[in-house]
Amino acid sequence: MSGTYLGMPAFPRAAAAATRDSRLRANLRHATHTIRDKRAKAVAELDDWDRLRAAGAAVKDRTLRHLDHYLEQLETAVTDAGGQVHWAADADEANRIVTRLVRETGETEVVKVKSMATQEIGLNEALAEAGIRAYETDLAELIVQLGRDLPSHILVPAIHRNRSEIRDIFRREMASWGRAAPEGLSDSPAELAEAARLHLREKFLTAKVGISGANFMVAESGTLVVVESEGNGRMCLTLPETLISVVGIEKTVPTWQDLEVYLQLLPRSSTAERMNPYTSTWTGTTDGDGPRTFHLVLLDNGRTDTLADTVGRQALRCIRCSACLNVCPVYERAGGHAYGSPYPGPIGAILTPQFRGTEGTLEASLPYASSLCGACYEVCPVAIDIPEVLVHLRERVVEGGPVVRNGVRTVLRPARGHAAERAAMRAAGWAFDHPDALRRGMRLAARTRRLHPRRLPGPGRAWSDTRELPAVPAESFRDWWQRTRGTSGREGSAE
């Protein structure tokens, strides 16, 4: 896995390769099963979980339906508290803004808190082109960065690596980025964490610029919230002189009180803890404590396009807990890289095609990267009906139709490669509109049932490779109903 998402193959091809990697599957199985049971226990401690979940969804819906109002309120509050607010319509604009802000400080190195938004826009690569080195300080991000790898999980980007692989990466790579790994480093997680502590401490103590995302932005007070475990977030948020936070516009919540919902939902869904070790909140700048300069870069990059879709909009409720990844049977087997973006798993399968559009091969394949089993919806702390959005996006891929892309309303053409599906659906639609033809067809199918092949011929062959064809009964339901209860010769009559 090289460190770029460019030219990623469609999900089925990437997944086919990943599922043959038995070590990857073992690593994923171990990690996802560990966290699954813990999460269930943490959630069971709160007997009002369903009500919290409903409130979590409702607060986000309120915010999204009035996002312009809350963004302006947020901007005013942040500015009043001494921060500077920038707006970026897309990834390039966000990268240009951050690069300029770092250049203005005269620094060529920055420390970073783990942030999905900066992964999404490829900030590290953009900074590197400008001669600025970005150091990832989250342990898993460090593992990914040192291994020239890509993240494969929202919470634990290095979930695809087991402890001995991590030890090997640390031994091999740490020296070229700063302090080398300690002599005789073992693969015990405690020793690996200690090695990361020593390696990064030097960077924290000298860093002048920190870059972060945020989990929440409170519109009424202008407060940003970062939820973390290791303390690297606190280091980056408090020690540098300049702090730049790049945050998706959908991270807004209206009020301080709203945090009472999410600070209960997020830790239990994410790391299965009652509360994560560290949560930092800050409002603009504080005299004599922490950064003297604070920039907030508000990022669109496909979010308003997603907002324009009344079915797909609910994906913007996501608080990036990763519970849906941990329960997903497809993610557990295919791993995160197959999803071709920083957002893997079920939530990635609905976020990526909406942020980037469904025109690309990878993006068009993602809505199909699911068995629609619904486990993701069940665990989602903000009740995103992921299967509903997946089916909606499948329809968009197959049928095309009106969408908003980069703020412009346009009409998508149906995707190629779904001709057989469309033809079958059209035929089914016609048959259901013509009851007599449907009855004749069903009777014919019933009479010839012993002659039916076990597998489909032609293009349907691949489909029946992994599925049983449904058996046709000797008598259709409608015939049975008529024979046993029916009083009229015609179906649908109201006698």
Add this chain to the structure above:
Amino acid sequence: MSGRDVVLARVRRALADVPRGEGPEDWPVERDYRRVHGARTTAQTVELLAENLADYRAIVHRCAADGLPALIRRLLAERGAETVVVPPGLDPAWLAAADVTLVPDRAAQTARELDAVDSVVTGCAVAIAETGTLVLDGGPDQGRRRITLVPDHHLCVVRVPGQVVGSVPQALPRLAPDRPLTWISGPSATSDIELDRVEGVHGPRTLEVILLTE
């Protein structure tokens, strides 16, 4: 058009389905979840705090006001701490018995200077029982955020029951959003290796909490 105008215009176009007359507050949010989970006496709430702190590997001690200086002295001595950073408003009596060099929390202090300090002693703003969380708000007995971050040993005094609340919903109204807050639940930890929790990464690896009976 500025980036701001572009993004806000896109948001407004995207929300064409929202009825014109609908205000933000018109969209219903039911807050029928619990303010606190379970009925507890004050003593039981303090007990739960102690349990949950310990569950996340904080070391919990209890004492009354007259025993505090001796307890702090003992805990610092057991750590072998020679230097201790203290916020400006910390009660001087707390450290009066300790045989250590006090390092005041100053604006001019560099992170590297702090890195050489053994321990930090602070109070807190609020403690949350259900989650085992201490909240620091930069008050006079808590100091700048970095002093509880860079040293490897944090000794935090919680006045019980006055500073203890049951739940997160009870904690937020007692905290001011315009102050920089640090919520601490156990020592620094990570789940990044095989989703298994390991204590001790960048923040203080040892968190000791003294429940001070008022």
